[in-house]
Amino acid sequence: MAIAKNASRLALESQPSAETKPRGRQRSHACEAAILAATTELLKKKCLRDVTADAIAQRAGVSKATLYKWWPNKNLVALDAFLSSMRLSVDIPNTGSALEDFTLELESVIRFYTSPQGSMFRQFVAEGQSDPEFLTLFRDRFLRSRLDEVRTIWERGVKRGEIRADLDPEIGMDLIFGPMIFRLLVGHAELDDAHAEALVAAAFRGVQKTPSSA
Amino acid sequence: MAIAKNASRLALESQPSAETKPRGRQRSHACEAAILAATTELLKKKCLRDVTADAIAQRAGVSKATLYKWWPNKNLVALDAFLSSMRLSVDIPNTGSALEDFTLELESVIRFYTSPQGSMFRQFVAEGQSDPEFLTLFRDRFLRSRLDEVRTIWERGVKRGEIRADLDPEIGMDLIFGPMIFRLLVGHAELDDAHAEALVAAAFRGVQKTPSSA
Amino acid sequence: MAIAKNASRLALESQPSAETKPRGRQRSHACEAAILAATTELLKKKCLRDVTADAIAQRAGVSKATLYKWWPNKNLVALDAFLSSMRLSVDIPNTGSALEDFTLELESVIRFYTSPQGSMFRQFVAEGQSDPEFLTLFRDRFLRSRLDEVRTIWERGVKRGEIRADLDPEIGMDLIFGPMIFRLLVGHAELDDAHAEALVAAAFRGVQKTPSSA
Amino acid sequence: MAIAKNASRLALESQPSAETKPRGRQRSHACEAAILAATTELLKKKCLRDVTADAIAQRAGVSKATLYKWWPNKNLVALDAFLSSMRLSVDIPNTGSALEDFTLELESVIRFYTSPQGSMFRQFVAEGQSDPEFLTLFRDRFLRSRLDEVRTIWERGVKRGEIRADLDPEIGMDLIFGPMIFRLLVGHAELDDAHAEALVAAAFRGVQKTPSSA
DNA sequence: AGCTAATCGAGACGGTACGTCACGTCTTAAT
């Protein structure tokens, strides 16, 4: 099931000691860090498709063999680089209003995804279209946890009675974030704070003309 | 603006009379048709990235040079192939209820986009992430007109008083189709008729617990 | 035996009337002349390998089909162009001394072969190495007659008692012109009037130290 | 000056010790040898023009990229193949008579140049006509040394008083070998032992009717 | 004067080889 040849980035965090160290030279942390940093740096200038494994290795001052020893391919290096550059867990807004929380969160997400840094998101989704395993990995390692974090907004909203309890949260969340992803990937419309607000507002109020307001 | 070296597919359809034919041998319809057919066929088996220009040419019984003479790259060939295979303009449902129309339409779109044929959509969006010009072209030649067609549902709904008149239709449409695209590209949740219905319903009613129903 | 599809250039000169003209549009002299002129012109700037059939046709304002209708390939066009630009039969020197005649002739030949015009000679020999039929044709249409002309110098020399009668003229002629061709094609040594004189002198006197002059 | 991207063939032979080996994987001797062997083999069947880089690579079981990494084009591969297949330095005859030595040498050279193996010589001269740098390289790497070797015959002849000391050896050598090259490349006359003998004899005695023999 | 052939310009076409690029693997000597 594991695609990555190892737990990659995470491998270095775990195993604080315990097991017997293998003989010979130990895996270099510096080396791995250099690769991830180089990848991040290069991806700010070019898209994933145009960043070559050679370029990463060269920029990191690392041999290509080292790179391929720890990652099965370039995409997974980029994914790790992306993940490692996002460590400081983003905290979810908590203003007391789910509407406001979602608006703030969406604005924040948009700002990130449209930044050079966050534009990697689009590349990953794109790569995923021709590499299902990579798409799965991307979902499991990044999206899932992000969505889980955001779901707390939803749940708080439900608890507070702001959000309909009968609505499948998955559908609710897609309703809020789907349109943003759509615009992000297809580029058919603007994507900024104003739109974030309008989108969340529309998702909340709904499209339908309510009988009362008629 | 034009990326394609010519009007390609469309060039052959238009102007049945009018302008004087150029002097030399005419562009072969058979040749172009063969290329588009071969491309469509190959794309049913493999994803766009894995279909090579050579394979298209060979399967079409056409020389690679001919292919590159009329299209700058295989993505645009695929786009033309996609467009040509969708000629019969899909008609938009018109049941008298916007909610039902959107549900039917979304179901239909989902069925298409998850078919071998329609999965090209995902590939195009993916390619577009590393080729902005292609993304623009894809939007202009395909998405734009599709969205325009669907917008009639919206406008009928507004006229009938089913849909809020104060809501930007662009936002409304993204609300309905964005979540589907999100799921289509990221694959984090199911995508079938039931979900189509739930999505449209949620978009219509909104996420918010209405005071009256409280 | 004929390689060319027709008698080419010569076809237009011959048959002043006689046979019944075929029906339809007649072959255009202007057209052929333009092709030959364009070829000659282009070959002054580039070597035969680098002059394309398209370039010839375009420069001549002629269609490629016309070109290939009358010549089987580019090399034979060039050969005809070469021959047609040399019509005015070069006259062989006749000073009364074979030594002097050969020297003058060799100087003249060297001047021609090292001119832009005459450098086609080298190209023909080169092409001939990978196309034996072309080499044969080149020999038959050009070299043979040139050598025959020059042979009169030899024969006059023999008659006058200047040249050994027991020597095969073919060997004698090769002795005089071979070294020049060698230098022309390989470029390992200078090729000018001085060398022409020295070469002919050496060929005449021989390499051997004569007993008498010892 | 250097055309080849490296010292190629020679690089592997030289410097058995001295400089420290570079760090990485070493250039594969087997790989290079396979390329040269394949080239030699193919050139026995087809002429240089008709031997493709792909064919060489495939037959050598080597990738085209590797081939192009070490040689800028197939001509230089062929040249290296030619040179490597001639290593055992041919020894120059030394019978005590320059006339006989030159005759033997010329016979030997003719036999070689008319063999499948040696016919590459013609191809090289031919290619050189459209690629001056290649011609220079061919002269420098092959012809020069061959001529230098043969010149010892000349010098011994001069010392022994068989050959005129006042004659420029370059002219003398061209006189002996030029006619052979002429015939080799143009094919207007036979090229065998008998002619070798006749040619050398004529070059030695000269064309001129000597007064004494009159 | 119209008919019928052949030629002509334009340029599309199939084919073949080119030389380049990136991928991911493998080899070597050094650490």
Add this chain to the structure above:
DNA sequence: ATTAAGACGTGACGTACCGTCTCGATTAGCT
């Protein structure tokens, strides 16, 4: 054992020129 360096096989790329072909327009001799 891991590293840097970098050679290697694979396979697709997009380009160039070849020689053939298909058009419609032109230009004659023949009816």
